[in-house]
Amino acid sequence: MNAARNGSMHELSLEQQASLSSGASTWTSQPAGDIESMHMSDGPHGLRYQGSEGDSLGLGSSTPATCFPTASGMASTWDRNMIFAVGKALGEEARMLNVSMLLGPGLNIRRSALGGRNFEYASEDPFLSGSYGSAFVKGVQSQGVSAVPKHFAVNNQETDRFRISAQVDERSLREIYLTAFEMTVKQARPWALMCSYNKVNGVYASENRELLTDILREEWGFDGVVVSDWGAVVNRVAALNAGLDIEMPPSNTDDQIVHAVESGDCSRETLDTLVSRVATLAERSKPSRSGDMQSLESCAQEHDAIAREAAQESVVMLKNDGILPLDPSGEGVIGVIGELARTPRYQGGGSSHVTPILLHNLLDELGKAMPQRRLDFAPAYSLQAGDHSTRDDLIAEAVSVAERSSAVIVNVGYAQSDESEGSDKHDIELGDDQQAVLRAVQGTGTPIILVIYGGGVIRLGQWAQSSSAIVEAWLPGQAGGAALADILTGKVSPSGKLTESIPLRLEDTPSYLHFPGSNGVVCYGEGLYVGYRYYDTANVDVAYPFGFGLSYTTFEYSNLKVEPRGACEADVHFTVSNTGRRKGAAVPQIYVRNGMPDRPKHELKGFDRIDLEAGESHDVTIHLDQRAFSVWDTRDHRWRAYEGNYTVELATSSRTIVDESTITIAGDGSVPPLEDMSTIEEWMASPYGAAVLSPLVNRIHDSVPDPSPEMTAMFNQMPLIKLASWNIGLDTAAVERMVAKANALRSAQQG
Numbered sequence: 095m096n097a098a099r100n101g102s103m104h105e106l107s108l109e110q111q112a113s114l115s116s117g118a119s120t121w122t123s124q125p126a127g128d129i130e131s132m133h134m135s136d137g138p139h140g141l142r143y144q145g146s147e148g149d150s151l152g153l154g155s156s157t158p159a160t161c162f163p164t165a166s167g168m169a170s171t172w173d174r175n176m177i178f179a180v181g182k183a184l185g186e187e188a189r190m191l192n193v194s195m196l197l198g199p200g201l202n203i204r205r206s207a208l209g210g211r212n213f214e215y216a217s218e219d220p221f222l223s224g225s226y227g228s229a230f231v232k233g234v235q236s237q238g239v240s241a242v243p244k245h246f247a248v249n250n251q252e253t254d255r256f257r258i259s260a261q262v263d264e265r266s267l268r269e270i271y272l273t274a275f276e277m278t279v280k281q282a283r284p285w286a287l288m289c290s291y292n293k294v295n296g297v298y299a300s301e302n303r304e305l306l307t308d309i310l311r312e313e314w315g316f317d318g319v320v321v322s323d324w325g326a327v328v329n330r331v332a333a334l335n336a337g338l339d340i341e342m343p344p345s346n347t348d349d350q351i352v353h354a355v356e357s358g359d360c361s362r363e364t365l366d367t368l369v370s371r372v373a374t375l376a377e378r379s380k381p382s383r384s385g386d387m388q389s390l391e392s393c394a395q396e397h398d399a400i401a402r403e404a405a406q407e408s409v410v411m412l413k414n415d416g417i418l419p420l421d422p423s424g425e426g427v428i429g430v431i432g433e434l435a436r437t438p439r440y441q442g443g444g445s446s447h448v449t450p451i452l453l454h455n456l457l458d459e460l461g462k463a464m465p466q467r468r469l470d471f472a473p474a475y476s477l478q479a480g481d482h483s484t485r486d487d488l489i490a491e492a493v494s495v496a497e498r499s500s501a502v503i504v505n506v507g508y509a510q511s512d513e514s515e516g517s518d519k520h521d522i523e524l525g526d527d528q529q530a531v532l533r534a535v536q537g538t539g540t541p542i543i544l545v546i547y548g549g550g551v552i553r554l555g556q557w558a559q560s561s562s563a564i565v566e567a568w569l570p571g572q573a574g575g576a577a578l579a580d581i582l583t584g585k586v587s588p589s590g591k592l593t594e595s596i597p598l599r600l601e602d603t604p605s606y607l608h609f610p611g612s613n614g615v616v617c618y619g620e621g622l623y624v625g626y627r628y629y630d631t632a633n634v635d636v637a638y639p640f641g642f643g644l645s646y647t648t649f650e651y652s653n654l655k656v657e658p659r660g661a662c663e664a665d666v667h668f669t670v671s672n673t674g675r676r677k678g679a680a681v682p683q684i685y686v687r688n689g690m691p692d693r694p695k696h697e698l699k700g701f702d703r704i705d706l707e708a709g710e711s712h713d714v715t716i717h718l719d720q721r722a723f724s725v726w727d728t729r730d731h732r733w734r735a736y737e738g739n740y741t742v743e744l745a746t747s748s749r750t751i752v753d754e755s756t757i758t759i760a761g762d763g764s765v766p767p768l769e770d771m772s773t774i775e776e777w778m779a780s781p782y783g784a785a786v787l788s789p790l791v792n793r794i795h796d797s798v799p800d801p802s803p804e805m806t807a808m809f810n811q812m813p814l815i816k817l818a819s820w821n822i823g824l825d826t827a828a829v830e831r832m833v834a835k836a837n838a839l840r841s842a843q844q845g
């Protein structure tokens with residue numbers, strides 16, 4: 095289609111075309127000609143539907159909708175089908191409310207345990223985050239509703255989020271911070287995407303042409319609409335020229351776009367392209383504008399059941415000395431301690447805040463699951479205080495419950511004020527009030543089952559040792575209480591796995607010295623070494639490793655076989671068996687290890703989730719594509735799969751490798767380009783360099799027949815151009831000719 099004709103195809107004036115580059119209201123896009131307005135709504139774990147006005151901070155009320163577990167819980171399922179099902183249910187609710195664009199999923203990396211919005215993000219690992227993003231987007235868009243992955247890009251903190259410049263090196267940007275977006279764009283083809291507030295290496299994401307056009311569209315093939323985060327646009331014209339389509343919410347400055355086109359600061363073609371993109375999105379999302387708004391009541395029960403299943407799968411059991419599951423017909427009082435059991439904390443604060451259509455609390459659900467057992471409850475602390483001050487009267491009551499119980503379920507976690515959009519955490523500790531409750535209850539000697547609520551990780555410290563069982567609930571959504579009761583009473587076996595390592599101390603976390611930055615800049619000094627990539631490479635002990643999670647049953651793995659496929663791919667085959675006496679789900683993880691310097695020890699490149707009845711076995715194949723063996727080459731600015739030996743690890747966490755097999759990958763055959771400053775070693779390692787340089791190197795070797803090892807090392811490390819100052823008949827012009835010849839040979843071979 096001729097871009098210049100697009101505006102006129104829709105019979106739009108210049109003013110109408112410009113109007114499409116911003117919203118009509120806080121939650122709607124502008125209609126123009128035959129292009130319909132689209133309603134947008136948060137968000138990632140439930141619809142926060144507000145009328146076309148409203149607010150973006152979660153302060154105002156919204157229509158009740160199903161509240162699913164937040165992303166940190168959803169991703170802990172490691173279950174692409176479940177994530178798809180939740181995305182689909184969100185898409186259905188969006189469609190019932192005539193919402194065309196659902197603002198999620200959040201694909202930023204949990205770089206620091208302090209990140210205030212970690213609850214909205216999937217993982218410290220990009221492959222897992224990208225798998226989550228792809229499944230989510232496919233689910234939402236199956237309903238004719240556009241997903242809007244966010245916040246693109248490098249938005250990994252809340253501190254100074256509107257201005258901070260994330261200084262990140264090219265390789266970490268590609269391998270860690272862009273990968274989840276790239277996977278989602280390529281695998282699920284989202285129809286829209288949201289840019290972030292922050293700057294990336296000095297340039298606002300909303301004005302970052304490299305991100306919004308060069309990488310996103312030209313490299314990855316994104317053909318949708320880029321909307322700004324709410325208020326992320328600083329300069330309308332710069333944003334439009336960079337590749338941003340719709341400014342949200344509108345700043346009523348469309349006249350700037352009109353002037354820019356008239357004065358030539360923005361080309362007509364750029365505006366035509368924007369019109370065409372917005373028109374395409376309106377067309378694609380047409381099913382979401384059926385016209386008649388429906389009440390979500392009709393799907394409330396069905397979606398509540400999906401929310402419950404998602405929450406069941408997201409729960410991670412970190413410890414169990416055998417006290418779990420509880421026997422619903424057993425003897426003795428079960429103490430339920432902690433206000434969170436009665437007043438659940440099931441989602442985070444800010445723009446993703448949902449008004450739940452239903453809400454289950456653990457206390458009531460335990461009562462339903464164990465009608466024959468006596469449950470004694472003590473709130474133990476107040477959620478009202480917000481300041482974590484201890485209440486001696488409440489603690490005394492909790493102690494008395496513990497004294498008459500055979501086991502206590504102690505519910506603790508972050509308070510609402512600890513974890514919200516807009517601010518980062520100061521520490522990862524439980525509040526003083528809850529620590530005091532734990533100390534007092536521990537003093538009674540009654541075994542403790544610790545249930546932890548929080549969107550991000552919490553340091554467990556001494557409670558890791560002194561509790562009999564630990565269950566990480568995350569922020570489990572409206573059905574969390576029911577799901578937890580299912581897990582605690584053994585109706586369902588826990589199967590969630592950690593998507594973020596739990597450190598022993600905050601000081602051990604890799605970004606500790608580089609978070610959250612100062613003076614408008616945050617330096618990503620830890621580079622690639624985020625999460626387990628750091629702990630496992632530097633051999634730093636953690637409390638619980640990435641990928642870890644217990645079950646009520648046991649699994650065994652056998653018959654590992656890794657078959658190379660083509661030059662740079664492989665299939666991993668193995669058998670997983672449920673060797674216990676209960677039904678459960680195994681989450682086999684595939685890490686790839688390569689001893690090359692400047693690489694994390696190993697990286698997650700594949701996983702699956704397999705449901706197995708007791709005694710059942712299943713043959714599994716996990717495909718590893720070329721990217722599994724690739725690194726971003728900063729000399730050539732592209733992905734490269736180098737020839738070499740790669741160890742494929744079959745694991746149940748980043749620290750528990752159950753089997754491994756080493757294969758040789760032929761590689762993509764690409765070799766880096768050579769330049770005058772490339773070393774002799776680099777020249778000789780390249781077939782093209784060696785072809786050109788060998789005669790000279792042989793001549794030098796002949797003249798120095800027995801060089802010492804140090805002399806050889808020194809020679810090999812020398813850039814070729816430096817030989818020009820030696821008296822060996824090589825001048826700079828000759829070096830330039832050699833560079834040209836070697837690179838011509840390379841281009842002829844590699845294209």
Ligand code: BGC
Nearest residue numbers: 136150151197244323324445
């Ligand atoms: C958040 C986005 C959200 C938008 C609209 C912003 O403050 O960063 O994630 O989608 O508001 O509510």
